[in-house]
Amino acid sequence: MKRYLLMIVITILVVRCSTPQKNLADGVLLPQPENFSAETGGKMTDLFTLENESGMRVDITNHGGRIVTILVPDRNGIFDDVVTGYPSIDEYLVTNEPYFGSLIGRYGNRIAKGRFAIEDTEYQLAINNDPNHLHGGPGGFHNVVWDAQMVADNTLELSYLSADGEEGYPGNLEVTVIYSLTKNNELVIEYEATTDKATVLNLTNHAFYNLAGEGDRPISEHLLMINADHYTPVDADLIPTGEIASLAGTPLDFRNFTPIGERINDSHPQIGFGQGYDHNYVLNKTADDSEEPQLAATVIEPLSGRKMEIYTTEPGIQFYSGNFLDGSEVGKRGENYTYRSSFCLETQHFPDSPNQPNFPSTLLLPGETYRQVTKMVFGIDAN
Numbered sequence: 001m002k003r004y005l006l007m008i009v010i011t012i013l014v015v016r017c018s019t020p021q022k023n024l025a026d027g028v029l030l031p032q033p034e035n036f037s038a039e040t041g042g043k044m045t046d047l048f049t050l051e052n053e054s055g056m057r058v059d060i061t062n063h064g065g066r067i068v069t070i071l072v073p074d075r076n077g078i079f080d081d082v083v084t085g086y087p088s089i090d091e092y093l094v095t096n097e098p099y100f101g102s103l104i105g106r107y108g109n110r111i112a113k114g115r116f117a118i119e120d121t122e123y124q125l126a127i128n129n130d131p132n133h134l135h136g137g138p139g140g141f142h143n144v145v146w147d148a149q150m151v152a153d154n155t156l157e158l159s160y161l162s163a164d165g166e167e168g169y170p171g172n173l174e175v176t177v178i179y180s181l182t183k184n185n186e187l188v189i190e191y192e193a194t195t196d197k198a199t200v201l202n203l204t205n206h207a208f209y210n211l212a213g214e215g216d217r218p219i220s221e222h223l224l225m226i227n228a229d230h231y232t233p234v235d236a237d238l239i240p241t242g243e244i245a246s247l248a249g250t251p252l253d254f255r256n257f258t259p260i261g262e263r264i265n266d267s268h269p270q271i272g273f274g275q276g277y278d279h280n281y282v283l284n285k286t287a288d289d290s291e292e293p294q295l296a297a298t299v300i301e302p303l304s305g306r307k308m309e310i311y312t313t314e315p316g317i318q319f320y321s322g323n324f325l326d327g328s329e330v331g332k333r334g335e336n337y338t339y340r341s342s343f344c345l346e347t348q349h350f351p352d353s354p355n356q357p358n359f360p361s362t363l364l365l366p367g368e369t370y371r372q373v374t375k376m377v378f379g380i381d382a383n
Helices: 002-018 269-274
Strands: 038-040 043-045 047-051 057-061 066-073 078-081 102-104 115-118 121-124 147-152 155-162 173-181 186-195 204-206 223-226 228-232 278-283 294-300 306-312 316-320 344-348 370-380
Touching (some): 047 173, 057 173, 066 370, 223 316, 269 278, 294 316, 306 344
Antiparallel strands (some): 038 043, 047 057, 057 066, 102 204, 115 121, 147 155, 155 173, 173 186, 186 370, 294 306, 316 344
16 A cells, blocks of 8 residues: 555656746746736726646736736747736736736827817817827726636637727727637737727737846847838827828838847937837738738847747737836836837727828728737747
C-alpha cells in the first residue's frame, strides 16, 4: 500500500514538473481577479482571462470592455505584457484616465464642436476635448460596465444597451463585442450593433502598445508599416479638413517600415498639430475582398523580435504616438507611463464623418446591422 501511494506521489510530481511554465520578463505582475471586483453604477466589474495552448494570455475587464493584459513571448520565449494598464479596477474608475485598453463608442475619435445632423434633426454632444467631442463623451462606452459572458474557453462576449439620448446620441443602441483568442496567437474583436432610430456609430478599441514590454520604455525604435497611400489632414483642433491627401513626401508616410521616432519631430505642420502622430490613415483595400479583414499595419520591436499585425474590415486606422502621456499615470509594474512610451493603432471610420459628406458614412438605420472585425496577430519577426 505504501509503495502504491509513493508511486502516485511521484507521478503527480512528474506531471507537475513536466507542465510547461511561462518564462516571464522581470517585473511582470499578472492581474488578480479580486482586484477587479467592484460595484459601480449598480453593476459588478470582473476580470476575464483568455489563454491558448502556446501560453499567450489576454485579460479583459467588463468595465469599459478594457484589455488589461496581453502576454506574448519574444524571440527567446520570454513572455512580457505589451499593453498599458493598471493593477486594479480602482485606477480605471478615475474618469480622466487616457482610455487604456477600452472599447470606444458611440463614436471613436472626434466630432467637430460635438454637433451633427441626421436629416433635419440636429444633435449636440458633450464637449470633452475642447472645442470638440471625443470618444463618445465622458460617459462613453469606456466608462460603462458591460454585461459579460464566457461563451467558450477562449471567448468573451460583452453586451450593452446604450439608451436613446445617452451622451446626446439618438436611438436605443444594442451592442455586442466578442473577444476571442485563437491558437495562432490572434486576438480577434468582433463588433455588432443595431438601433431603433437613425444614429451614427464608430466603434474601436483603444489599446496602448509597447512591444518591448509595457512601462516607461520609449517606442521610438519600433518599426511601423501602415498599409495606406493617403490620410485625412487635420486642422489645429485635430478635425479633418475634408481632404484625402497623398502621404508621399510627408513625414507621415509609413508605407515602408520606418522607426516611429525617425521623423516624429519633423517641422511639417501636420506633425505640429498632433504634437507628433495623431492621424487617420485611409487604408488600401482590395475591392474583391472588402468584407474580410485586410492588413492595416505591422509593427516590429527589433530588440525583442516581437511583431504585431493588424487586420480589419474598417476603412481607416488612427496612429497615435502617445504624445500626451506625461508620466502621471502609474502602470502595472509601478512605472510611470512617460511621454511616447506607448502607441495606439485604432481601426475605425474617419473622424468627424457625420460632418464630412465625402467620407465613408457612419450612419446606422433601424433594420440595419453594424458589423466590423479587427484582429491583432502576434508573432516573431524572422529577420
